[in-house]
Amino acid sequence: MSKQQLGEFLAHSVELESEARERYLELSEAMAEHNNSEVAEFFGRMADESRLHLEEVAEIAEQHDLPDLKAWEFNWPEEESPEAASYEAVHYRMTLRQAMLLALDNERAAERFYRSFAETSSDSETRRLASRFSAEEASHAAHLVKWLGKLPADPEHSLEEDDAPHMPE
């Protein structure tokens, strides 16, 4: 039972970190395509950070038997893995501050996910790893809070499309 718990926890952890990295990469490329280079660079950095965490989790996972779960078989608290930014939460005109706030939400959601395993799993190794991962996510969130504190407030800004259709009168 404990082996099964640990395997399922690690399978979810690998997927969580992998999805986070993929989503940040996707967002970085999409922002670059739409000439929002500042936000593209930020999401690129978040993808790099996620890759490092993914490698760490994957290295641990390699030492265990993991269930082979399909995308729709994972058991997430909400529709998607916690650290993947919601699709509708971004906009090509978003500011760096808005991007950072989104990333902060993701880090905190991941922290809550890991913490729930740390607090409720009956397997000691699962609890130990979940506490470690949770603490790492908390430290990422703390870094983001620090960076956010250094950013000037956004000027008045609208996410409305400003390239109106051509309307010959």
Place this chain on the structure above:
Amino acid sequence: MKQSVKVRAKDYKSEVKPIWCPGCGHFSVLNAITKAFAGLGIAKDDTVLVSGIGCSSRLPAYVDSYGFHGVHGRGLAIAQGLKVARPDLTVIALGGDGDGFSIGGNHFLHACRRNVNMTYIAMDNEVYGMTKGQASPTTPADWDHSKLTPHGPGVRPFKPAALALAAGAPWIARGYSGNPNQMAGLIAAAIEHPGFSFLHVLSQCITFCPEQTDWKSIVSERSEPALSDADVAASLFHHEDGFQTGLLYAAPRNSWPGPQAQVQSADISEGFRL
């Protein structure tokens, strides 16, 4: 050539990067398709994505499988022809609400009726995004957010699931871009269904319809099993809000063409011989 090594979802993506707006629901559909392929272990070389024209119809370029970016509204016609000629392939047609229900509306009706063993994914954002916010067949009548229809289109929107049912589709499901994992499961089930499977996806366009970010709080997952009685399903599709997701209707029937009428590609070559 068949693949023997397990392929991950991201491995099904091509080197071509999407040019969709950040926040577009079509990213989610792309990810759901690749997750479904990975889940089913589908070989890239045995899979074809066929599309029409529009933002969503760019999707085949982003998947590392065979693909055909067709003409406006004709994705289904091309896909059905391909499946009949090459029944060994997994064929998926996809496109948007304008492409599928307006320009290609007639092909949609007859594809439902014909029941070729393939999947159709309609990525519905209730707008023509590529032409900067024109009303489409699924745009609400009072949607006045576009300068192109400043008083709203004033026309009752289509109900795609009801249309599909009336035209004879044997498998009807609805997904939502905010839940790509559920959508991946639906796509996998659609591919495995032995007949025409229609997946209606609520895929937000946050650039021209920013109000669609509210869909997240409106969409709900239908907990009841799929309906198999067409009368009951008709009642559901006419009276629901259009935001319930899941497999809604499944009533398998024989697909077309039957085994006797099945044409092999060699027969087609023979037919074209001078």
